[in-house]
Amino acid sequence: MNYAMNYALETRGLCKRFGAIEVTKSVDLKIEHGARHALIGPNGAGKTTLVNLCTGMFKPSSGAILLNGSDITSVSAQRRVGGGLVRTFQINTLFNGLTVAENLAIPVAQRLGRSWKPWGRSSGDAAVAADVVRLMDELNLLALASKKIADLAYGQRRLVEIAIAMALEPKVLLLDEPAAGIPNGESGMILDLLERLPDAMSIVFIEHDMNLVFRFARRISVLVEGAVLIEGSVDEIRKDQRVRDVYLGRRHHD
Amino acid sequence: MKFRLVPALLAGCSLVCGMSAAHADEVRIGVIASFSGPYSTWGKHIKEATDLYVAQQNGKVGQHTVRVIYKDVGGNNPARARQLAEELVVRDKVQYIAGLEFTPTAMAVADVATQARVPTVINNSGTSGVLARSPYLLRSGYTQWMVATPLAQWTAAQGAKRVFLAAADYAPGADAIAAYRKAFTAAGGTIVGELRIPLNTTDFSTYMQKAREARPDTMYMFMPVGPLSVAFIKAYVERGLDKAGIKLEATAETEESELAGYGDAAAGIVTALHYSPAGTTPANQQFVNGLKQKYGQDRIPNVGSISAYDSMQMIFQMIRATDGKRDGDKAMAAIKGYKWESPRGPVTVDPSTRELVQNVYIRRVEKVNGAYVNQPFKTYPAIRDPGTKVQ
Amino acid sequence: MSSMFASLLTVLFDGVAFGMILFLISVGLSITMGVMRVVNLAHCGFAMTGGYLTYALTAQMDLPFAAAVPLAVLGTMAIGAVLERTVYAWVYGQSELGQVLMTIGLTFVMIAAANALFGSSIQNIPVPQGLRGSVQAGPLALPVYRLFLIAVAAACGALIWFALERTEAGARLRAAVDNARMAGCIGINVKTLFALTFAVGCGFAGLGGALGADIFPLEPFYALHYLVPVLIVVSVGGLGSIKGTLAASLLLGLIDTLGRYYLPAGGGIVIYLATLLMLLVRPHGLFGRPA
Amino acid sequence: MNLQPRTLLPAAALPHYRLGAMDVLPWIAAIVAFFAFDTYLSLGAQILVMVIFGLSLDLALGFAGINTLGHAAFFGVGAYAAGYWNLHVSPEPLGGLLAGGMAAGVVGLLSGWLLLRTHGLALLMLTMVVTVLLHEVANAWGSVTGGADGLSGVMPDPLFGVFQFDLFGKTAYLYALGVLFLVFLVVRTVVNSPFGLSLRGIRENTRRMHLVGASVHLRLVAAYALSAFLAGIAGGLGAQITRTVSLDRLTFQLSGDILIMLIIGGVGRLYGAFIGIPLYMLMLDRAAEVNPFHWMFFVGLALILLVRFAPGGLMALDERRRRAAQEGTQ
Numbered sequence A: 001m002n003y004a005m006n007y008a009l010e011t012r013g014l015c016k017r018f019g020a021i022e023v024t025k026s027v028d029l030k031i032e033h034g035a036r037h038a039l040i041g042p043n044g045a046g047k048t049t050l051v052n053l054c055t056g057m058f059k060p061s062s063g064a065i066l067l068n069g070s071d072i073t074s075v076s077a078q079r080r081v082g083g084g085l086v087r088t089f090q091i092n093t094l095f096n097g098l099t100v101a102e103n104l105a106i107p108v109a110q111r112l113g114r115s116w117k118p119w120g121r122s123s124g125d126a127a128v129a130a131d132v133v134r135l136m137d138e139l140n141l142l143a144l145a146s147k148k149i150a151d152l153a154y155g156q157r158r159l160v161e162i163a164i165a166m167a168l169e170p171k172v173l174l175l176d177e178p179a180a181g182i183p184n185g186e187s188g189m190i191l192d193l194l195e196r197l198p199d200a201m202s203i204v205f206i207e208h209d210m211n212l213v214f215r216f217a218r219r220i221s222v223l224v225e226g227a228v229l230i231e232g233s234v235d236e237i238r239k240d241q242r243v244r245d246v247y248l249g250r251r252h253h254d
Numbered sequence B: 001m002k003f004r005l006v007p008a009l010l011a012g013c014s015l016v017c018g019m020s021a022a023h024a025d026e027v028r029i030g031v032i033a034s035f036s037g038p039y040s041t042w043g044k045h046i047k048e049a050t051d052l053y054v055a056q057q058n059g060k061v062g063q064h065t066v067r068v069i070y071k072d073v074g075g076n077n078p079a080r081a082r083q084l085a086e087e088l089v090v091r092d093k094v095q096y097i098a099g100l101e102f103t104p105t106a107m108a109v110a111d112v113a114t115q116a117r118v119p120t121v122i123n124n125s126g127t128s129g130v131l132a133r134s135p136y137l138l139r140s141g142y143t144q145w146m147v148a149t150p151l152a153q154w155t156a157a158q159g160a161k162r163v164f165l166a167a168a169d170y171a172p173g174a175d176a177i178a179a180y181r182k183a184f185t186a187a188g189g190t191i192v193g194e195l196r197i198p199l200n201t202t203d204f205s206t207y208m209q210k211a212r213e214a215r216p217d218t219m220y221m222f223m224p225v226g227p228l229s230v231a232f233i234k235a236y237v238e239r240g241l242d243k244a245g246i247k248l249e250a251t252a253e254t255e256e257s258e259l260a261g262y263g264d265a266a267a268g269i270v271t272a273l274h275y276s277p278a279g280t281t282p283a284n285q286q287f288v289n290g291l292k293q294k295y296g297q298d299r300i301p302n303v304g305s306i307s308a309y310d311s312m313q314m315i316f317q318m319i320r321a322t323d324g325k326r327d328g329d330k331a332m333a334a335i336k337g338y339k340w341e342s343p344r345g346p347v348t349v350d351p352s353t354r355e356l357v358q359n360v361y362i363r364r365v366e367k368v369n370g371a372y373v374n375q376p377f378k379t380y381p382a383i384r385d386p387g388t389k390v391q
Numbered sequence C: 001m002s003s004m005f006a007s008l009l010t011v012l013f014d015g016v017a018f019g020m021i022l023f024l025i026s027v028g029l030s031i032t033m034g035v036m037r038v039v040n041l042a043h044c045g046f047a048m049t050g051g052y053l054t055y056a057l058t059a060q061m062d063l064p065f066a067a068a069v070p071l072a073v074l075g076t077m078a079i080g081a082v083l084e085r086t087v088y089a090w091v092y093g094q095s096e097l098g099q100v101l102m103t104i105g106l107t108f109v110m111i112a113a114a115n116a117l118f119g120s121s122i123q124n125i126p127v128p129q130g131l132r133g134s135v136q137a138g139p140l141a142l143p144v145y146r147l148f149l150i151a152v153a154a155a156c157g158a159l160i161w162f163a164l165e166r167t168e169a170g171a172r173l174r175a176a177v178d179n180a181r182m183a184g185c186i187g188i189n190v191k192t193l194f195a196l197t198f199a200v201g202c203g204f205a206g207l208g209g210a211l212g213a214d215i216f217p218l219e220p221f222y223a224l225h226y227l228v229p230v231l232i233v234v235s236v237g238g239l240g241s242i243k244g245t246l247a248a249s250l251l252l253g254l255i256d257t258l259g260r261y262y263l264p265a266g267g268g269i270v271i272y273l274a275t276l277l278m279l280l281v282r283p284h285g286l287f288g289r290p291a
Numbered sequence D: 001m002n003l004q005p006r007t008l009l010p011a012a013a014l015p016h017y018r019l020g021a022m023d024v025l026p027w028i029a030a031i032v033a034f035f036a037f038d039t040y041l042s043l044g045a046q047i048l049v050m051v052i053f054g055l056s057l058d059l060a061l062g063f064a065g066i067n068t069l070g071h072a073a074f075f076g077v078g079a080y081a082a083g084y085w086n087l088h089v090s091p092e093p094l095g096g097l098l099a100g101g102m103a104a105g106v107v108g109l110l111s112g113w114l115l116l117r118t119h120g121l122a123l124l125m126l127t128m129v130v131t132v133l134l135h136e137v138a139n140a141w142g143s144v145t146g147g148a149d150g151l152s153g154v155m156p157d158p159l160f161g162v163f164q165f166d167l168f169g170k171t172a173y174l175y176a177l178g179v180l181f182l183v184f185l186v187v188r189t190v191v192n193s194p195f196g197l198s199l200r201g202i203r204e205n206t207r208r209m210h211l212v213g214a215s216v217h218l219r220l221v222a223a224y225a226l227s228a229f230l231a232g233i234a235g236g237l238g239a240q241i242t243r244t245v246s247l248d249r250l251t252f253q254l255s256g257d258i259l260i261m262l263i264i265g266g267v268g269r270l271y272g273a274f275i276g277i278p279l280y281m282l283m284l285d286r287a288a289e290v291n292p293f294h295w296m297f298f299v300g301l302a303l304i305l306l307v308r309f310a311p312g313g314l315m316a317l318d319e320r321r322r323r324a325a326q327e328g329t330q
Helices: A047-055 A077-082 A100-111 A126-138 A154-167 A184-195 A210-216 A234-239 A241-246 A249-253 B002-021 B040-056 B078-090 B103-116 B144-157 B171-186 B205-213 B227-238 B256-262 B282-295 B303-322 B328-335 B386-390 C002-036 C043-060 C065-091 C096-118 C144-166 C168-178 C180-185 C190-214 C227-237 C242-262 C264-281 D021-036 D041-063 D072-088 D093-115 D120-140 D170-192 D194-204 D206-210 D216-242 D252-265 D272-290 D292-309 D314-329
Strands: A009-018 A021-031 A036-040 A062-067 A085-087 A172-176 A202-206 A219-224 A227-233 B026-033 B064-072 B096-099 B120-122 B137-139 B162-168 B190-197 B218-222 B247-250 B270-273 B339-342 B345-349 B356-368 B371-383 C134-137 C140-143
Touching (some): A009 A047, A021 A227, A047 A202, A126 A154, A154 A184, B026 B303, B040 B282, B078 B103, B096 B303, B162 B171, B171 B218, B171 B386, B205 C002, B227 B247, B256 B371, B303 B328, C002 C043, C002 C140, C002 C190, C043 C065, C065 C096, C065 D292, C168 C190, C264 D120, D041 D170, D041 D216, D041 D252, D072 D093, D072 D252, D194 D216, D272 D314
Parallel strands (some): B096 B120, B120 B137
Antiparallel strands (some): A009 A062, B345 B356
């Protein structure tokens, strides 16, 4: 490999068709190590589809996906997680009948390779339990440890959604609208969390809340109708007329 | 709360146990039959005939009161049959067991009979050799060998040359086919084809096609009484095998309680069986009229009724012989060679095999007074089970 | 050679006739399971209801066959509608297991009721004279009653297809199948629609039970005996697909009949093996869509 | 950071089915029953066999969330294997039990590998088809299974060479109780373990489980095979106790029955089988004594009402009552 630099995550000419409809059109995305990269675009621009393609929930029609330089296009979704590629969901996808601590013990045990042990405590051993406690402590979830997900408030569930991903200690983390559905006043809670993520972790996130995007992102890709319209730094995007037209446009024309 | 429950239960139990220890002079008979489930017709017939016999004897053998305890096995469930037999012996302290409608349930009870030395009269099991399972087993029914052999002989005597055999694919079916084949070929006839039909069959037309292609002059069928028999015979008529001149022969399939379900399809079928409710002997009149008086005019006995009735005859004889005491060996010694005039005709318990030696009647389904019956027209007297010797 | 060909044709004819009765009994279940997503193990009980009603009307009340069958179908529909609004409504939101439990319980009640009302032995529905016997078609002797069954089932299939594809009510139903909540939002009265659909589904089952009694004899355990083949037809065909149910019925009817003819020893196994393979390859059935 | 994790976490956070007074209750009840109802031990032993069967189903259905209408397949295969072992290999009971378990476990492994890629209705139907298929095979394969007549004359040697299987069912009852205890320990250990937690994770959210990087299919197959193994033990035990094996051990109806009994008690609760199965079997036994012609009506009605008023089974009813009481005091 003679790349001067390989990317944490890269897509090359990624396409996805559902029947005759092309939802992803030759997307070339380059996510650097330690990136804070936002994917923005109007509804239906294909942002979530792109995340689904990267994490292996959809098979691409053509193109390639590279994780830390190696081709993972035909690797199963489950194996990609083992390679350090982890996502969260726009709609909470949690273990609803289990407690918060159990929700976190599952990914921690998985990461520490204890999840096949058919005896002993469900928390595995002291290492798993300690890690679960550390995570909950960091996210201020300790008080909720023994509550079942079904008994939590929406914002708290949103935190658990991200906490499960963090418990896997990913190299690349894809956040699909982490603040979705959270009232404006409470989105600070999510922002705090995002800002405390380790610097070495590469983060790609989809978000509609522009305040959040501009505060947290260092680079932004704008997706329109399945293709990347423009990619650049926060300032470049902020100034770009095309982005204003397409994405923020309506407000200006009113 | 929970702990107060336990002494209460204990007290309740001891009360029940105490009660069952009373009445030293009561002889108990356990009857295991299907009172629920798809085969509940069996249980109904068995219970009615049993109750009739006991009532006709005023519930007594000499000084001894007889009590019958019924247990519901709910179909062909050998595990439950064994459990019920154990309970009858252990809890109800019965001296005799009767009932049992299927070979597997009969076999499941066999070693309880041996262990507890309880004479057990199997009401219905068509397989030869079942009685070898325990020295305490008796059978008040018949075996497939017993009825299929005379039927094949009669068929050959009528000049039939080519017979097609169709039987349900389980042990009595295999016996029926083997018996018929042996007797018919011995009489110089040819078996032109043979079908073992799975028990889960619903549509028989394919098999009718096979039978038709073999161009027999007679088809002999064996199916369990019930939906399979009805569907088989209807398919036989619908396929026009009757019009093509292929005669149909059977054994118990055309029993009177089911005949209404056939409509006109069963008319003319020739069967061989150890009993016909249309028989005219005084013993049979007393039996048939007794049932009608007790349970209504529409009651017609079937193989289950006659078996249950005669099993009580055998058990009452054993009670007489032992003077009501629990002595399985003495009872068994007394029953061997026992002769009596049953509604089915003269019957003897074969001292060597413990099987019944009985008449077999060739019968034809005919309309009498507006309803179909199995009209007997020829008797093969004193048939011993040919299957027991063969094996 | 020609006689072999004639046998093959006869066997094929039997397979088609058997398949068409299966279709008649199963199609209602396919629609209701497709629309309401209820695992309805009591469906054969409705077929049995239709059969027993026809029996009661013909054999016990001496009505002619042609009048008794439609009345029995209407009666089954009424019973179906009442049950849909009561016991079935209780389990719409519940898990598949709750539905299994409730519908098995309902089946038990139906069996016990049939046993109490009509006894445990088989009841015969007398077929009118004109439908008995067989017609000669070349070398083949085709039973009139089976021809009649095929014709009725085909007509029912066509009727359902027309109602679903060409009528306003059918369009509403298809909308409700796709998305019940959305259908409710655009002003479709989902409750009434469901009750009506359920009743119609039961009606077809009742028709199958009444007309098919010659092949599936009528007795209280009918409701359980024929459940397995009916469930197989519905799942192989794909929930909610009329085309699929028809194809699966014919396919299974033919496989079963041909298997029994050419492989009598393994007669019972062939059909289940075929079902296993089909469902492994297409878990959602031949024409089903993933839920 | 020097946290003591276990002290920081409340016990309910990573709930571990701790042994308490309630856990002794079923076993005390079983032993009291042994002395108090010594003429009911045959029925008692059969109930214990079904409780083992129910526990095995709970592992697959309640904890791993595998919807199945085909668990009788494993019970039946275990029964036939143990029966065959007894007749043709060795009448020693423990070896026969293991043979039953192993045979069922292998069938579970193979069928699970094929079937567990599907879910929902397709899985329900496939498991049902496997059962009816095996039923047909058992029916056709007379030389091994005895066909429709089944296997009879199964005569296990005395247990441990000492305890004869007696007519009163004393040995059978205690034998079944011992096996039940061992099976209970296995199931309890597995569902409480990290593996058990991952099974519950699959039950709660299969999609997320994939994206936590867990091998969902492998885990389900492992749980299914273990569950099949335990069901096979139950089947083998039944064969030894009743000394017969018949086709009714391998029917769709038996799958339905065990499902009903387990759901009545409560699914995924470990003790659901201990409540639902004795209740249902005792009810059936009593109904058969009182009025067998109409028992189905009342059983059916009870099931419908149960679904209406106690959707999660009887144990859920108890849970709801406790929760309501808790909320009342707060």
